Amino acid sequence: MNRFLMILILIVSFVPQGFAVQPDEVLDDPVLEERARDISEGLRCLVCQNQSIDDSDADLARDLRIVVRERLVAGDSNDEVVDYVVARYGEFVLLKPTFSGHNLVLWIAAPLIFVIGLVILFVVSMRQRKVSNAAAMTPEEEQVLAELTESETDSANKDQTSRQSAD
Amino acid sequence: MLSIELGHFALVLAFALAIVQVGVAIYAWQRPNEGGYSFVQQASGLQFLLVLLSFAALVVAFVTSDFSLKLAYEHSHSLQPTLYKFTSVWGNHEGSMLLWVLILTLFGAAVAVGGSNLPKATLNLVLGSQGFLVFAFIGFTIFTSNPFERLPEMPLEGRDLNPILQDIGLAIHPPLLYLGYVGFSVCFSFAIAALISGKIDAAWARWVRPWTMLSWIFLTLGIAMGSYWAYYELGWGGWWFWDPVENASFMPWLTGTALLHSALVMEKRGALKIWTVLLAIITFSLSLLGTFLVRSGILTSVHSFATDPSRGLVILGMLTFFICGAFILFAWRAPALKAGGLFAPISREAALVFNNLFLATATIAVLVGTLYPLALDAFTGIKISVGAPFFDLTFGALMVPLLLVLPFGPFLPWKRASIAQASKRLFGAIVLSFVLTIILVAYLWDGFSLTPLGMLLGFWVIIGSLADLAERAKLFKVAPSVSLRRLAGLPKNAWSTSFAHIGMGLTVLGVVLVSAYETETITTMQPGEQIETYGYSVRFVEEVDLAGPNFTSETVTFAVAPLGKREDMVSSEKRTYPARQMPTTEAGIKTFGLSQVYISIGDRVGENGRVVRIWTKPWILLIWLGCLVMAAAGTYSLTDRKYRIAAPNLVQKQSVGAAK
DSSP states (O other): OHHHHHHHHHHHHOSSOSOSSOGGGOOSSHHHHHHHHHHHHTBBOTTSSSOBTTTOOSHHHHHHHHHHHHHHHTTOOHHHHHHHHHHHHOGGGBSSOOSSGGGHHHHHHHHHHHHHHHHHHHHHHHHHHHHHHHTOOOHHHHHHHHHHHHHOOOHHHHHHHHHHHHO | OTHHHHHHHHHHHHHHHHHHHHHHHHHHHHSOOHHHHHHHHHHHHHHHHHHHHHHHHHHHHHHTTOTTBHHHHHHOOTTSOHHHHHHGGGSSHHHHHHHHHHHHHHHHHHHHHHGGGSOHHHHHHHHHHHHHHHHHHHHHHHHHOOTTOBOSSOOSSOOOOOGGGOSHHHHHHHHHHHHHHHHHHHHHHHHHHHHHHOOOOHHHHHHHHHHHHHHHHHHHHHHHHHHHHHHHHSSSOOSOOOOHHHHHHHHHHHHHHHHHHHHHHHHHHSOOHHHHHHHHHHHHHHHHIIIIIHHHSSSSTTTSSOOOHHHHHHHHHHHHHHHHHHHHHHHHHGGGSOOOOOOOSSSHHHHHHHHHHHHHHHHHHHHHHHHHHHHHHHHHOOOOOOOHHHHHHHHHHHHHHHHHHGGGGGGSOSSOOOHHHHHHHHHHHHHHHHHHHHHHHHHHOOSSOSHHHHHHHHHHHHHHHHHHHHHHTTTTTSOHHHHHHHHHTSOHHHHHHHHHHHHHHHHHHHHHHHHHHOEEEEEEEOTTOEEEETTEEEEEEEEEEEEOSSOEEEEEEEEEEETTSOOEEEEEEEEEETTTTEEEEEOEEEEETTEEEEEEEEEEETTTEEEEEEEEETTTHHHHHHHHHHHHHHHHHHTOTHHHHHHHHHHHHHHHHHHO
């Protein structure tokens, strides 16, 4: 069902059905055109839902694609083109948010969770080691345990056996 | 017809029955009694029958084009092919809610029927929790999204289903996705039952794993189907957009995958109990988020199904209730669950923990990327966009270590293992993956990029997983016939693990190859004109106007061939559906092996010319083939007899152990 949303978006953004980049927009210089496509893929079509101007058919997306190409032809670097567009349309136009200020949470959340996960794992394994050291077994006991556990798949029993042998 | 009122009545009856069921389940939990248990069990089956009757009434109204039903009038048309009249039933908010509820009761009934080997008290709690879900979501359907509303005067013609939904892919996509989402409700209910009773053990994992697997298979197929549908129907050649609604279905898949792996550890070693319960809760919570956040109106204010703000508030309230309720219960009761088996930092358990850590982090990355812009907007008014470049980077970065470690997992013994030993046994696979990557990169070289790393990961996962099978069969170490016999005698689990991972590798390889080597040509073509593009010739044969049952179409036929080979015809269409005055595109797709040529037509140029966009998509079918292999591997593991036979034995052992 999730597609329905995308579809409705399409209805809004695709009314003049056709393509994104039109043949008449394409620059003669293939290197510049390639750069234009790269930049376009990172810029959002402002009237669409989560579509880049490279994918969108909306008129506004076409205007932006032309602006991007004009700036490139005028000799701007990629960053300068992006800055130019952001200065006019705001940060909303960037599909990849900047790594700064109010976006820090966005960028740091996942790595932070990862680190927290690692710390929790470390603490748990330390605690486990303490437990298992306290219940250290002689090689003979381990042998017995191995034989016992071999024959049983049920771990709850295993826990009990290990505790019994630790006693 | 009267059947609409009958359907409405059946739904209300199921609602009432769910309330009674929950009441009886609570009573039977406090005062265990046989009568209560069997009532709860039978109520689940009866609920399903009632909702099925109700759904059938809706289907009849749609298929017979009964436009006195408001829903049928708004979303159906008498000229639609019967198949689409049928699928129109869930091509709208109200009908899809009823489908959702139908599947929920189906799973409830399946647990009731298939759970006869469960301890009665556990089954009672599971079905009680399931009944509560049924109560809440039927209530939501009846009171805010009633599909059985009538129109005072019957219109002569319906307004047609959104044309873009009139497609076989979309017909199957929602039910598959819902089977996946809703299947996780069973895991959720098992988790709630474990938390309430405070009893959880390896047997719990053994009951939950088949349900998780089943839901995961449906979700895998549903997502793959949706992705392929978007690819061929939306007409711009993309197959994944990191759209919020796609992310919403992807997140439960990620945590569901993690759940499969952690439940495995729990089943075999009794460890990770608390984490597994938490994952079960999270996975269903994300499923709810996936189904309902999209409709609440907050994810996309303008475009979603539910434009009624009060309905959105109810959805938010229900989401908050279920998700927060489950987490509070978890925080309160989880400490009572006893931690299980110990393992060394290098062991199969540890490898699976590693898998869970990365999958969980990847889920967080997707979740934050999806919800952060909303939160930022709500609290500060700052509007930002989070699109494909963000997800490619964060999600991609997390997948690299996960895929690198993946093939080691099956080679590590439980409890304690040595990386050196596993590496030694995987040495051949490592070398072979490098060699294949180097050959392919040398052949396709077009400058420095991350592509070789992606290829290496794909090959490594596939070959490493095959190596697991080879190792178990002692391939090249004993006579081939012995190897074959060993292979045939391998447990189903070994095969399904290996092939699920191979499927993953195939998908990765497909994604990498198509992302790196797809080409795009935008041009104008006249009838008869032929162009050559990246190894294929494409000739504009002719354009004709065709009429479908409820649409008209401008169809252009192209002749496509790999250079120097025989031509094949393919047609690309632009359709107009008069009932809604809406155009759609039908891309022309020609398959050569696993690669495709994708042609989509644009506006008319001059007298007879067309703007034409041609993509070549090398190896793109690997993406979906991989998903199919994953789903098939999962299905194969479900046929394992131990899920049906061993469970009661375990239960007996368990109770003996407890009595000691």
